[in-house]
Amino acid sequence: MLQLSKKVEYGLIALRHMAMKPNGNVVTTKELANEYDLPYELLAKIMQKLVKGGVVRSLQGVKGGYTLAQKPSELKVASIIRIIEDSKPMVAECYTDGPDGCYLFYNCTIRRPLGKLQRNLNVLFDRMTVQEII
Amino acid sequence: MLQLSKKVEYGLIALRHMAMKPNGNVVTTKELANEYDLPYELLAKIMQKLVKGGVVRSLQGVKGGYTLAQKPSELKVASIIRIIEDSKPMVAECYTDGPDGCYLFYNCTIRRPLGKLQRNLNVLFDRMTVQEII
DNA sequence: ATAATGTCCGACCCCACAAGTCCTATATTC
DNA sequence: GAATATAGGACTTGTGGGGTCGGACATTAT
Numbered sequence: 001m002l003q004l005s006k007k008v009e010y011g012l013i014a015l016r017h018m019a020m021k022p023n024g025n026v027v028t029t030k031e032l033a034n035e036y037d038l039p040y041e042l043l044a045k046i047m048q049k050l051v052k053g054g055v056v057r058s059l060q061g062v063k064g065g066y067t068l069a070q071k072p073s074e075l076k077v078a079s080i081i082r083i084i085e086d087s088k089p090m091v092a093e094c095y096t097d098g099p100d101g102c103y104l105f106y107n108c109t110i111r112r113p114l115g116k117l118q119r120n121l122n123v124l125f126d127r128m129t130v131q132e133i134i
Numbered sequence: 135m136l137q138l139s140k141k142v143e144y145g146l147i148a149l150r151h152m153a154m155k156p157n158g159n160v161v162t163t164k165e166l167a168n169e170y171d172l173p174y175e176l177l178a179k180i181m182q183k184l185v186k187g188g189v190v191r192s193l194q195g196v197k198g199g200y201t202l203a204q205k206p207s208e209l210k211v212a213s214i215i216r217i218i219e220d221s222k223p224m225v226a227e228c229y230t231d232g233p234d235g236c237y238l239f240y241n242c243t244i245r246r247p248l249g250k251l252q253r254n255l256n257v258l259f260d261r262m263t264v265q266e267i268i
Numbered sequence: 269a270t271a272a273t274g275t276c277c278g279a280c281c282c283c284a285c286a287a288g289t290c291c292t293a294t295a296t297t298c
Numbered sequence: 299g300a301a302t303a304t305a306g307g308a309c310t311t312g313t314g315g316g317g318t319c320g321g322a323c324a325t326t327a328t
Contacts (some may be wrong), residue, residue: 005285005287006288007287034273039287039288039289040289041288041289041290042287042288042289045288059295059296060294060296061294061295061296061297062295062296062297062298063296063297063298064295064296064297075273078275118284
């Protein structure tokens with residue numbers, strides 16, 4: 001209920017790990033999976049998403065791996081969630097999908113008030129960065 | 135992702151509806167289900183939970199129904215969620231279940247930082263009341 | 269008293285989606 | 299060219315949210 005997904009958790013753990021390494025130091029999926037006992041393949045997928053999201057850079061081949069593409073202080077948790085989940089953290093689907101996503105939409109009486117909650121939530125996730133979880 | 139459940143949404147809609155009725159006016163599940171086109175049985179379950187949670191009072195029999203047991207300004211959204219979901223809104227399960235709930239627990243590197251997020255979230259849901267969604 | 273109409277509540281189904289797995293292709297190093 | 303890394307599509311599995319059904323009990327009206 002209202003929880004972050006495992007994917008996001010794993011992603012944050014990985015990013016934190018990288019943020020603590022000396023700059024430019026590559027980290028492999030294997031290393032991460034071993035260190036934190038995370039499912040390798042799943043983590044690999046997450047890392048690939050982070051690459052596409054521009055959060056980390058990848059180096060292929062032997063001696064390959066990942067490095068941060070941005071400073072930890074610039075990596076907003078909100079962005080990480082958006083990249084990994086393909087959507088912002090939302091309190092209700094109607095804020096993403098619009099009228100088509102919810103058959104109540106037009107006569108939904110709690111949409112506006114929830115909007116307030118949503119905005120506060122946005123602020124929360126926008127403020128927090130990877131820097132803070134080191 | 136991080137969404138409120140339908141149950142909570144329905145519950146809020148119902149409470150709002152009741153909050154707008156003249157004091158002491160009973161509202162039936164049927165009336166609510168029709169008015170907002172919500173699944174009757176599910177809504178009934180939710181209402182029962184709200185009764186157990188002390189948020190609404192029930193009157194059985196013909197002419198029965200529900201009335202608010204508290205002022206709308208006293209009905210915190212946080213409480214509603216807790217009552218309907220049997221748990222507080224949590225960003226990660228480890229905050230409810232403790233060590234047994236997550237095999238990472240002791241070497242989880244993001245638990246403490248997420249705790250900050252959690253506390254902020256608590257404040258958010260504690261501040262908002264049914265009064266505000268009228 | 270009995271029919272009508274409401275709550276109460278346990279048991280159940282369904283399915284979308286999160287979580288995790290498997291397999292193959294491609295890049296890089298030595 | 300062998301070893302080791304990422305890239306990525308396809309697949310399986312498990313769980314929980316959402317929804318349904320059926321019957322018991324309470325109250326009122328006739």
